[in-house]
Amino acid sequence: MSAEAIPSTECFSLRVGGAGDEKLGELQAFGRYWVWGQASMPDTAPLRLYEWTEQGIADLTTEHYSLHRVKAGTPHHIDGLFGFWLISDADEQWVQVPRSDYHSYLLIAGGATDSNRVHHITWYCQDCGTQLGELRHLTHDGTPDSFLRAQDEAIQAFNADPAARTCPRCGVLHPAAYGFRVGRQEPRRAAVEPGGIPIARRKARSGEPVARLGDLRVDSPTVVEIDGREVVLVRTGDVVRALGNACPHKGGPLGLGEVRLGAIVCPWHRFRFDLSTGQSPTNPSLCAETFRVELQGDEIVVHASVPINA
Amino acid sequence: MYANVLVKEPLEKVMEDWDFLQEKILSHFATFKPVGENIYGVRRNRVPTQPPAGFSQGPATYLEKRPSYGTQILGPSGIEVRQSVDMELSIMPGGLPHHTLHSFGYWHINDMDELSIRMPGPSAEEPGFLLLIMGMPREGETDRWAWYCERCSTLLFEHQYQTGTLGFNGFWKAEREAVTAYNRDPNSRLCPECGHLNPRGYCWNPTKDTPEEKEARGLW
Numbered sequence: 001m002s003a004e005a006i007p008s009t010e011c012f013s014l015r016v017g018g019a020g021d022e023k024l025g026e027l028q029a030f031g032r033y034w035v036w037g038q039a040s041m042p043d044t045a046p047l048r049l050y051e052w053t054e055q056g057i058a059d060l061t062t063e064h065y066s067l068h069r070v071k072a073g074t075p076h077h078i079d080g081l082f083g084f085w086l087i088s089d090a091d092e093q094w095v096q097v098p099r100s101d102y103h104s105y106l107l108i109a110g111g112a113t114d115s116n117r118v119h120h121i122t123w124y125c126q127d128c129g130t131q132l133g134e135l136r137h138l139t140h141d142g143t144p145d146s147f148l149r150a151q152d153e154a155i156q157a158f159n160a161d162p163a164a165r166t167c168p169r170c171g172v173l174h175p176a177a178y179g180f181r182v183g184r185q186e187p188r189r190a191a192v193e194p195g196g197i198p199i200a201r202r203k204a205r206s207g208e209p210v211a212r213l214g215d216l217r218v219d220s221p222t223v224v225e226i227d228g229r230e231v232v233l234v235r236t237g238d239v240v241r242a243l244g245n246a247c248p249h250k251g252g253p254l255g256l257g258e259v260r261l262g263a264i265v266c267p268w269h270r271f272r273f274d275l276s277t278g279q280s281p282t283n284p285s286l287c288a289e290t291f292r293v294e295l296q297g298d299e300i301v302v303h304a305s306v307p308i309n310a
Numbered sequence: 311m312y313a314n315v316l317v318k319e320p321l322e323k324v325m326e327d328w329d330f331l332q333e334k335i336l337s338h339f340a341t342f343k344p345v346g347e348n349i350y351g352v353r354r355n356r357v358p359t360q361p362p363a364g365f366s367q368g369p370a371t372y373l374e375k376r377p378s379y380g381t382q383i384l385g386p387s388g389i390e391v392r393q394s395v396d397m398e399l400s401i402m403p404g405g406l407p408h409h410t411l412h413s414f415g416y417w418h419i420n421d422m423d424e425l426s427i428r429m430p431g432p433s434a435e436e437p438g439f440l441l442l443i444m445g446m447p448r449e450g451e452t453d454r455w456a457w458y459c460e461r462c463s464t465l466l467f468e469h470q471y472q473t474g475t476l477g478f479n480g481f482w483k484a485e486r487e488a489v490t491a492y493n494r495d496p497n498s499r500l501c502p503e504c505g506h507l508n509p510r511g512y513c514w515n516p517t518k519d520t521p522e523e524k525e526a527r528g529l530w
Contacts, residue, residue, distance in 0.1 A: 013400050039397070050311075058316070064331075065432065108399075112446065270384065272464070
C-alpha cells in the first residue's frame with residue numbers, strides 16, 4: 001500500500017469563536033471536507049447567505065443558531081465571504097452562531113467521495129435577478145489553493161469587463177466582484193503524536209542489502225522499500241524479521257507500531273502480529289505478510305518478491 | 311441587495327427543514343439522520359457550564375471539576391483524551407478508533423470522517439448544541455464497534471456492520487447486537503494479554519440500558 005493510501009491518524013481542529021474573538025479562517029481541506037470558519041464582533045455586519053429557490057432568492061441570515069444545508073448544485077452566495085454565486089458539486093453546511101459576545105460562522109463542504117472537485121461561478125443582477133452571462137467553470141485540481149487561484153482569474157475577467165457586469169435586461173451595473181475572504185492559516189493540531197519512531201526510507205531490490213544490523217534499534221520498527229514494496233524490519237537481538245507494512249486488517253502502518261513480546265502492534269486498531277509468522281493471535285483470519293531475511297555479515301538482505309506466508 | 315427578487319414568504323414555506331437546529335425537528339436527529347451526503351446528529355448540550363447552587367469555588371474551578379465527557383482516541387501513542395472546547399470544530403479521520411466517555415460504551419471505528427462541534431448556549435441559562443456530522447457510508451464502507459483492554463489496549467472484541475451496503479437504518483440494531491454479544495461472555499472482556507477484566511459495554515441510547523450497562527456507563 002502506498003503512503004498516500006494510508007489515512008492519517010491526525011485529527012483536524014479549528015476554533016471558530018470565543019468571547020472577544022475576532023478571526024478569519026483559511027479555506028482548508030481535511031479528508032473529504034473543505035472547511036472555513038470565522039469569528040467576529042457582534043457589531044460587525046453579518047455574513048448573509050443567499051440561495052436560489054424555485055420561488056426566487058432566499059435570504060437565510062438568522063438571528064438565532066442555525067444549521068442549513070446547501071444542496072450540491074444549488075447557486076448560493078454568502079455576502080461578505082465571497083463576491084460571486086457558487087455552484088458546487090458538494091453539499092455544504094452553513095452554521096451561524098450569533099451570540100451577544102461574538103458571532104461565529106462555519107462552512108463545511110463535502111461528505112461524499114470525490115466531491116469538492118467541480119465548481120462553477122456566476123453573477124446575477126442585484127436589481128432584477130437576471131443572470132449575467134454564462135456559468136464560469138473553475139478549473140482546479142481539487143485543492144482549496146487551486147480553487148482560489150481559479151476564482152481569482154474568473155473574478156478578474158468579470159471585473160475588467162463592464163459589459164459583462166451590465167444587466168442586459170435592466171441595464172444596472174453590477175458592483176465589482178471579490179474573491180473568497182481567507183485569513184491566516186490556522187495551525188493544525190496533531191491529536192496523536194506519531195510516536196517518534198525513525199523511518200528510514202531506504203530502497204533496495206529484493207535479494208540485495210538494504211541496511212546494516214547496526215542501523216536498526218532493537219524492537220524499533222524501520223520501514224524500507226524493496227522493489228517498491230514497503231517492508232518493516234524489526235531487530236530482536238541479532239535476529240531481524242521482515243513484514244509487509246500494511247496491516248491485513250485495514251491497511252494501518254505497522255511500521256509505526258510498537259513491538260511487544262515478539263509481536264508488532266498495529267497503531268490503528270491494536271491488532272498484534274507475531275514477528276516470525278505474521279499471524280494474529282486474536283484473529284486467526286488475519287496474517288501479516290512476512291519475508292525471508294538473510295544476514296550477510298552485518299548486511300541485511302530481504303527476499304521480498306514473494307511473502308513466506310503467501 | 312436582491313430586494314426585488316427576494317422570496318417574501320417565510321422560509322418554512324419555501325424550504326422544508328431549512329434549519330436543522332429548529333426545536334420542532336431537533337428530536338429527529340437525536341439518533342442521527344441522513345441528510346444528503348452526510349448523517350447529522352444533534353443533541354442539546356447536556357454538559358453544564360455553570361456551577362450548581364452551593365458550589366463555592368467559582369466557575370473556573372467548576373469547569374475543571376465537572377463530569378468529563380471527553381473523547382478518547384486510540385492512536386500510535388496509546389489512548390489520549392481530548393476535551394471538547396466550545397466552538398471548536400474537530401474532524402476525526404475515518405479509521406481512527408474513538409470513544410466518548412459515558413456516552414457510548416465501545417470504541418467506534420467508522421470508515422467515514424466524523425466532524426463535531428460543541429456550541430455553547432446563547433446564554434448561561436440556555437443549553438447549547440452538540441453537532442456531529444459524518445459522511446454517508448458508501449458501498450464497502452463499514453462501522454465497527456470494538457473493545458480494547460483499558461489497561462494495555464489489546465483488542466478484545468470487534469463487531470462489524472456493512473453500513474454502506476446494508477444502509478444506515480440498520481445501524482442501531484447492529485450496535486445493540488454488538489454490545490449484547492460483547493457483554494454475553496465475560497471471557498470476551500478478559501484480556502488475553504494482561505488478564506484484566508474490563509467493564510461491560512453499553513449503547514448510545516441510555517434509555518434501554520440494562521442495570522449492568524447503566525453501571526458500566528458510569529465507569530467509562
